[in-house]
Amino acid sequence: MLTEDSPPRIEILDTPQGRVLRLLGAWTAASLTAKPSWEALSAQLSELHAQASPASASGQAPASASVPANAGQWHLTDIEKLDYLGAQLLWREWNHCWPDALQLLPEQRLMLETVEKFTRQLPAPQRSSWNEPLLVLGSRLLHLIGHATGLVRLLGQLLLDIARLLRHPQQGPWRDLSGHLYHFGATALHITALVGFLIGVVLAYLISQQLRQFGADAFIVNILGISLIRELGPVLAAILIAGRSGSAITAQIGVMRVTEELDAMRVMGIPRGFRLVMPRALALALVMPLISVWTTLAALLGGMLAANVAMDVTPSFFIHALPAAVKVSNLALATAKSVVFGLLIALIGCHYGLRIKPNTESLGQGTTASVVTSITVVILVDALFAVLFKNIGI
Amino acid sequence: MAEALVDIRQLWTVFQHGEQKTVVHQDLNLSVGRGDIMSLVGGSGTGKTVLLRQMLGLETPAQGTITVLGKPAAELGKRGAASRVGMLFQQGALFSAFTVLENIAFPLRELGILPAALIREAAMVKLQMVGLPPEAAQKMPSDLSGGMVKRVALARALIMDPPLLLLDEPTAGLDPESADSFCALLRTLHQGMCLTVVMVTHDLDTIFELSTRIAVLAEKKVIINDTPAKVLAFEHPFVHEFFLGERGQRAMTLLAPAARPL
Numbered sequence: 001m002l003t004e005d006s007p008p009r010i011e012i013l014d015t016p017q018g019r020v021l022r023l024l025g026a027w028t029a030a031s032l033t034a035k036p037s038w039e040a041l042s043a044q045l046s047e048l049h050a051q052a053s054p055a056s057a058s059g060q061a062p063a064s065a066s067v068p069a070n071a072g073q074w075h076l077t078d079i080e081k082l083d084y085l086g087a088q089l090l091w092r093e094w095n096h097c098w099p100d101a102l103q104l105l106p107e108q109r110l111m112l113e114t115v116e117k118f119t120r121q122l123p124a125p126q127r128s129s130w131n132e133p134l135l136v137l138g139s140r141l142l143h144l145i146g147h148a149t150g151l152v153r154l155l156g157q158l159l160l161d162i163a164r165l166l167r168h169p170q171q172g173p174w175r176d177l178s179g180h181l182y183h184f185g186a187t188a189l190h191i192t193a194l195v196g197f198l199i200g201v202v203l204a205y206l207i208s209q210q211l212r213q214f215g216a217d218a219f220i221v222n223i224l225g226i227s228l229i230r231e232l233g234p235v236l237a238a239i240l241i242a243g244r245s246g247s248a249i250t251a252q253i254g255v256m257r258v259t260e261e262l263d264a265m266r267v268m269g270i271p272r273g274f275r276l277v278m279p280r281a282l283a284l285a286l287v288m289p290l291i292s293v294w295t296t297l298a299a300l301l302g303g304m305l306a307a308n309v310a311m312d313v314t315p316s317f318f319i320h321a322l323p324a325a326v327k328v329s330n331l332a333l334a335t336a337k338s339v340v341f342g343l344l345i346a347l348i349g350c351h352y353g354l355r356i357k358p359n360t361e362s363l364g365q366g367t368t369a370s371v372v373t374s375i376t377v378v379i380l381v382d383a384l385f386a387v388l389f390k391n392i393g394i
Numbered sequence: 395m396a397e398a399l400v401d402i403r404q405l406w407t408v409f410q411h412g413e414q415k416t417v418v419h420q421d422l423n424l425s426v427g428r429g430d431i432m433s434l435v436g437g438s439g440t441g442k443t444v445l446l447r448q449m450l451g452l453e454t455p456a457q458g459t460i461t462v463l464g465k466p467a468a469e470l471g472k473r474g475a476a477s478r479v480g481m482l483f484q485q486g487a488l489f490s491a492f493t494v495l496e497n498i499a500f501p502l503r504e505l506g507i508l509p510a511a512l513i514r515e516a517a518m519v520k521l522q523m524v525g526l527p528p529e530a531a532q533k534m535p536s537d538l539s540g541g542m543v544k545r546v547a548l549a550r551a552l553i554m555d556p557p558l559l560l561l562d563e564p565t566a567g568l569d570p571e572s573a574d575s576f577c578a579l580l581r582t583l584h585q586g587m588c589l590t591v592v593m594v595t596h597d598l599d600t601i602f603e604l605s606t607r608i609a610v611l612a613e614k615k616v617i618i619n620d621t622p623a624k625v626l627a628f629e630h631p632f633v634h635e636f637f638l639g640e641r642g643q644r645a646m647t648l649l650a651p652a653a654r655p656l
Contacts, residue, residue: 028477028555029476029477029502029553029554029555030474030477030478030554032507032508033474033477033502033505033507033508033554034474034507035507038507038508083555083587084516084519084520084523084555084587085502085508085516085553085554085555088512088515088516088519089512091515092511092512092515110586111586114519114523114586115519117522118518118519118521118522118523119515119518119519120518120528357536358536359490359491359534359535359536360490360491361490361491
């Protein structure tokens, strides 16, 4: 092994006793998987095959066809080194049966016998039946119902846990709660401010182009105010938090499943609803309205500056006109919406986290599904709010 | 001694935590000859697993050279590494997204040279050589028991017939019966495939049943590297404690009577 092995090859000798196939070189995994030697060897093998059965050489035979048993006498005694992969290759070339004439060493025979004993066809994959699509549809439906009941159960458990917290506040997981407040809220301030500010700038520029055509410059305050405070601020913040904290919740709980921490908690009699789900749900429900107001403020600032640059609407005019243009009830609506968003993001994150199975693939799928679902749900609920409260604040 | 597959010279391993330095190995020398089954033993914290990881090139020592199969250990992780060294990790380290058969075939398939059917057959043979039924091929790692995980991991380590096999606690977490059958399996594979094995283990039964040599790590170096009988006769508090304590006496019955010290 310390020296380089010579490539595997076949020497063909035509002797009076018939054709002899003398195998040389190292028939090992290392030399067989080296590209040049494999290419040379497979060319040699297919040539051998073509010579042995000229009828099939014209292309009717599949490329992987093997060398027939009567191709000649196989001499394995001069092989430098043979391992199981080399033996496997030979066995395939011999079409899974012993050739008529064969010379080999006892240990090579042992190896080939092991290969013979253990080579077998894989069980065929199950054939799909006519009702396959129906079964798929049914299982999808059951899956969906499973998610719905899981969420309802989680929500019910959350209410019970909150009742328990109110009865025994000293038992509450307060340290967890404050930690989550910091991670979900304080560390999200930069990114939400940046995104909010840029969206405000972009919107203000776009709107200013349109308003200038009608000479209705002053209305930029109304449009920006209503759209940012009532809709965009809360939704933007919720989507960012869903991507940021929703995925983190799912991944955290999912890893706890993978490392059996969830089972350990259960064995110790620590309710996971009370210790894992409730602090996260409460923290996001508290943080979400604050982040939403923060994002809205950043967006308004961006819009105000852009309006000043693009349309000469001064910041002082903007600030004075804003209270008249946007009723306070819009702010109340936005805050209420944000609380619901926060709660839903946390619950969906926990729901997918608890459903993760102990393997890495499931962890990835669960996290993706959690983020996609929570963003979709945020937009759905936002639409619901828009319909239900269409008479308020406008 | 026969030619050395693994050769460690003047090795220093130092862990640094801020200001604090911990020297784990100091001028450590070790060589493993072809065809040996070497057990690395030592108290906890003597750096057995670290040494194994250094042989694989997963960690770099502070000083010293490690030569594996005639090349520096750091160069081991190149293309086709599976044909040089096989490693059985303590937890198996199976890819949880793949089936058992895909796991075993992975090193070969990833090279992209050999035809898929040949690789599948080779993986199937290795699967059964480690004593698993062919039906296990389509299972996922999460559906396997601890013993089966180890067997699949062993089959994967051996798919390219490497000359050197490293084992980290091969029998830890297995019930005695599975541990025994795993030892028997290792023994037959060692004979059938001309393997050289280096293992880290605390299991005295495994040590006595398999090892042709034992290397004892203590005082930051290898204090003795010799046949089991010679190691047992060696005078050192750790050796005495480890092998000749009550547990050791029980396991010693496995050792052939001739090799037992008087």
